[in-house]
Amino acid sequence: VTALFTANLLGLFEITLPSRLTTRLATQKRSGLAGHFAEGAFATLLATPCSAPFLGTAVAFALAASLPVLWGLFLMLGMGMSLPWLMIALWPGLALRLPRPGRWMLRVRMALGALMLAACLWLLSLLQNHLPERGAMVIAGVLLLILVVACARRYGLRAAAIASGAGLVAGLALFFSLSWNTGIHPPRDEIRWQPLSEQAIRDALAEKKVVFVDVTADWCVTCKANKYNVLLRDDVQQALTDKQVVALRGDWSLPSPSxxxxxxxxxxxxxxxxxxxxxxxxxxxxxSPLLTREAVLKGLKNAQGAE
Incomplete structure (x- = not known):
């Protein structure tokens, strides 16, 4: 899907609606609360794939919270999404300050296409746990080859050469990313992680030890941020490698009933x-889903009961 989005943003193909349908949509009256609600619901549907990486943690928290918190959080999300419309409604003069349509939109579209291509390659890197060895590399190579050929047919050989260079850089980035994740260049993590289980928690508590539980996944961007910004910090590493601390990790990269x-x-x-x-x-x-160094160290200290 992201590969198709990339090709569309790069102008390799277009999806055009029938003229009768576009005319009807342009001339149809959408006044009234029902029409405004339908427009807002459709805009939310279109924005969901883009906002999911940022709102996933908040929505997960809301679904596990009480009903007032759930309604309050979704109300804030709705107000945030409607903020541009509300500001223009309150200050109509802001509409005159918006940039006019022009060639700059094509440049922005190409830039967004490049970002979508990077997202596509990143998603492919997450498939390494589901595919044979280097399977993601093969798929990435095929997609990039198709992209280069399509660019050559649509924009000429010069554009194809530029696309080839960009594809080569992206491919090398994907290769090093896969190499890093598969252990050729392992990150500096000295914590002695043990498999997560309820029994392991009970055993550690019976020995009066502190237990740090970390449930993560390769496809979780927030998990990666927690790892590199907090868990790999020297003081956190030192605290979690203490003899009185048991570190348990659950990997949810693949479906796990336990x-x-x-x-x-x-x-x-x-x-x-x-x-x-x-x-x-x-x-x-x-x-908190977004860890901080202070929260981890304070939590470990409070759990042990140290002054």
């Missing part, structure tokens, strides 16, 4: 999920 059950018992439906147990936190303390 991890799904683990999350549901704690009222969560998404990753990242982090929880800290200890002598002073026998029932566990759930951390």
């Amino acid at each position: 991890i799904n059950e683990f999350l549901q018992k704690r009222g969560s439906v998404a990753v990242p999920f982090n929880q800290i147990y200890g002598p002073q936190r026998p029932d566990g303390e759930i951390l």
Whole structure:
């Protein structure tokens, strides 16, 4: 799907509606609350794929929260999405300051196409757990070859050469990304992670130890941010490698009934999920999906009961 979006943004193909339908849509009256509601619902539907990476954590939190919190959060999301329309309605003069249509829109479209291509390659890198070795590389190579041929037919050989150079750079980036993830260049992580299980938590608590739970997935962008911005920090690494700390990790990159059950018992439906147990936190303390160094260190200290 993202490959098709990329080709469309780069102008390799267009989807045109019948003239009768476009005329009807342009002349049809959409006044009234029902018409405005339909327009807003359709705009939300179109924006969902783009906003999901940013709102996924918030929506997951809302679905596990109380009803007032759920309604309040979705109300804020709706107000945020309608903010441009509300501002123009309050100050109509802002509409005159908006840029006029022109050739700049084509340049923006090409830039968005390049970003969509990068997103497509990133999604392919996540398929390495589902495909044979280097399968994602083969698919990426085929897609890039099709893209270069289409550019040559649509824009000429010069554009094809530029696309080939961009594809080569993107392919090398994907290769090094896959190499990093498959262990050729492992990140610096000295934590002795153990498989996540309810029994492991009970055993550690019986020994008066602190338990740090990390449920993550390769396709989770927030999980990656937590890892590189917090969990790989020197002081956090030192705290989690202490002899009195047991680090448990659950990998949800592939469907796992046990991890799904683990999350549901704690009222969560998404990753990242982090929880800290200890002598002073026998029932566990759930951390914010977006970790901070201070929150992790404070949670470990409070769970142990240290001053």
